[in-house]
Amino acid sequence: MPVPEPARGLRVALLGCGVVGTEVARMLLEQGTDLAARAGAPLELAGIAVRDASRPRDAAIPRALLTEDAESLVAGADIVIEVMGGLEPARGLLLRAIEGGAAVVTANKALLAVDGPTLYKAADSAGVDIYYEAAVAGAIPIVRPVRESLAGDHVRRVLGIVNGTTNYVLDQMATGGLDLDGAVRQAQELGYAEADPTADVDGYDAAAKAAILASLAFHTRVSADDVAREGIRGITSDDVAWAARTGHAVKLLAIAEQTGEGVSVRVHPALVPIDHPLAGVKGAFNAVFVEADGAGPLMFYGQGAGGRPTASAVVGDVVSAARHRVLGGKGPQESTYAARPLLPPDAAVTRYQVRLRVADLPGVLAQVAGVVGDHGVSIDTVRQTGPSEGTAELVLTTHAAREASLAATIAAVRTLEPVREITSVLRVEG
Numbered sequence: 001m002p003v004p005e006p007a008r009g010l011r012v013a014l015l016g017c018g019v020v021g022t023e024v025a026r027m028l029l030e031q032g033t034d035l036a037a038r039a040g041a042p043l044e045l046a047g048i049a050v051r052d053a054s055r056p057r058d059a060a061i062p063r064a065l066l067t068e069d070a071e072s073l074v075a076g077a078d079i080v081i082e083v084m085g086g087l088e089p090a091r092g093l094l095l096r097a098i099e100g101g102a103a104v105v106t107a108n109k110a111l112l113a114v115d116g117p118t119l120y121k122a123a124d125s126a127g128v129d130i131y132y133e134a135a136v137a138g139a140i141p142i143v144r145p146v147r148e149s150l151a152g153d154h155v156r157r158v159l160g161i162v163n164g165t166t167n168y169v170l171d172q173m174a175t176g177g178l179d180l181d182g183a184v185r186q187a188q189e190l191g192y193a194e195a196d197p198t199a200d201v202d203g204y205d206a207a208a209k210a211a212i213l214a215s216l217a218f219h220t221r222v223s224a225d226d227v228a229r230e231g232i233r234g235i236t237s238d239d240v241a242w243a244a245r246t247g248h249a250v251k252l253l254a255i256a257e258q259t260g261e262g263v264s265v266r267v268h269p270a271l272v273p274i275d276h277p278l279a280g281v282k283g284a285f286n287a288v289f290v291e292a293d294g295a296g297p298l299m300f301y302g303q304g305a306g307g308r309p310t311a312s313a314v315v316g317d318v319v320s321a322a323r324h325r326v327l328g329g330k331g332p333q334e335s336t337y338a339a340r341p342l343l344p345p346d347a348a349v350t351r352y353q354v355r356l357r358v359a360d361l362p363g364v365l366a367q368v369a370g371v372v373g374d375h376g377v378s379i380d381t382v383r384q385t386g387p388s389e390g391t392a393e394l395v396l397t398t399h400a401a402r403e404a405s406l407a408a409t410i411a412a413v414r415t416l417e418p419v420r421e422i423t424s425v426l427r428v429e430g
């Protein structure tokens, strides 16, 4: 039997050698034999583009591979991996890689949520792959299942925790371990946070991921600007403690829904009942629920951040792209044929928990309840604590109401004479 010709090695260019890039390089170098067998050709790490090649680095990174000339590295590559982050030069380098005929793999959700369509169109025209599993929920296979496994189904809703940093921070606040700033610092040290962690804290990172997931799930172009976004900066330790007292956990949720009217995508903190599976998602773990007509409910769970888990998703994509180089073919392209209308943020319908401090006088509860009812919002439960120093705390939980009705209700309640303070307004989900 003739001995098969060894396949030509594929030149892989790595852009960025931070938390994720270091682990991608380690996997490519340490698992070369297995990866070559799975891809059908050796994956040769041709170089690693960095800002400063003289900086001390992990011992696994061969100095000879480091270059400060990303443009030249990209020019000769079969597969380009972008784990630098940021919009530029990442976008320009990826476009040049695609135009030069390379397949690209990126973890850069911020870029994809802002200008993904430019990259998808370029990849389509050049007939090359663009893969981005690591861009949503780190190690969890979610992009591929939504894009490929559910391509025959009708997805109604995607709901989940897609930011590891904020989940870690809320967890620390709940256990009394650290305050928001201290927990964010620790998330940075653990490699979960973005280069600028305000992207995590203020919900931009989760909004980018929600936009990518909604685009895939609903075959409709959704960009970061289309997502109603609220981060966790306003969440206090008191909110977290009250949540526990009323049988909830505070979570930063990403919710993408398709209704008869269109598509709504939002990111905000919410109270999740303590017996709901999302309430049990701890640390930097993520979980995503997908509800589809045929499949019914699906749940995806795993590590949403961190160097090695994210590198797992990146290297998986590299193997897929390499297989296409060896065997021919191409992965799926962007699908936006449905072009569903995008609904305004205040069209969302959800339940709310409102905490307010009121004067401890007879009839106050009836007065508040009357104003709430006048706005078409119905109260599910009321809880009162106090009195203390002449005031009592009311905790109202509503039935499902439109965001716009709730906003008008809160504005009216705030003007009532006995109302001293609206302490917090949190959505209740799950």
Ligand SMILES: NC(=O)C1=CN([C@@H]2O[C@H](COP(=O)(O)OP(=O)(O)OC[C@H]3O[C@@H](n4cnc5c(N)ncnc54)[C@H](O)[C@@H]3O)[C@@H](O)[C@H]2O)C=CC1
Pocket: 015, 016, 017, 018, 019, 020, 021, 049, 050, 051, 070, 082, 083, 084, 085, 086, 089, 107, 108, 109, 110, 134, 135, 138, 191, 192, 193, 194, 195, 304, 305, 306, 307, 310
């Ligand atoms: N850290 C995580 O858990 C996850 C990160 N991601 C994404 O992966 C990407 C990388 O994230 P990290 O590794 O955490 O960031 P990082 O900040 O640790 O690493 C980025 C590296 O790229 C380098 N870099 C930036 N601009 C460069 C340029 N022009 N030329 C050469 N090198 C350049 C930086 O110096 C840095 O070392 C980002 O897009 C991030 O959003 C995605 C999922 C999870």
Ligand SMILES: N[C@@H](CC=O)C(=O)O
Pocket: 135, 137, 138, 162, 163, 164, 165, 166, 192, 193, 194, 200, 205, 304, 305, 306
């Ligand atoms: N900063 C992100 C990293 C992964 O996408 C997070 O905390 O989830």
Ligand code: NA
Pocket: 133, 134, 135, 136, 137, 138, 139, 140, 141, 142, 143, 313
């Ligand atoms: Na993923």
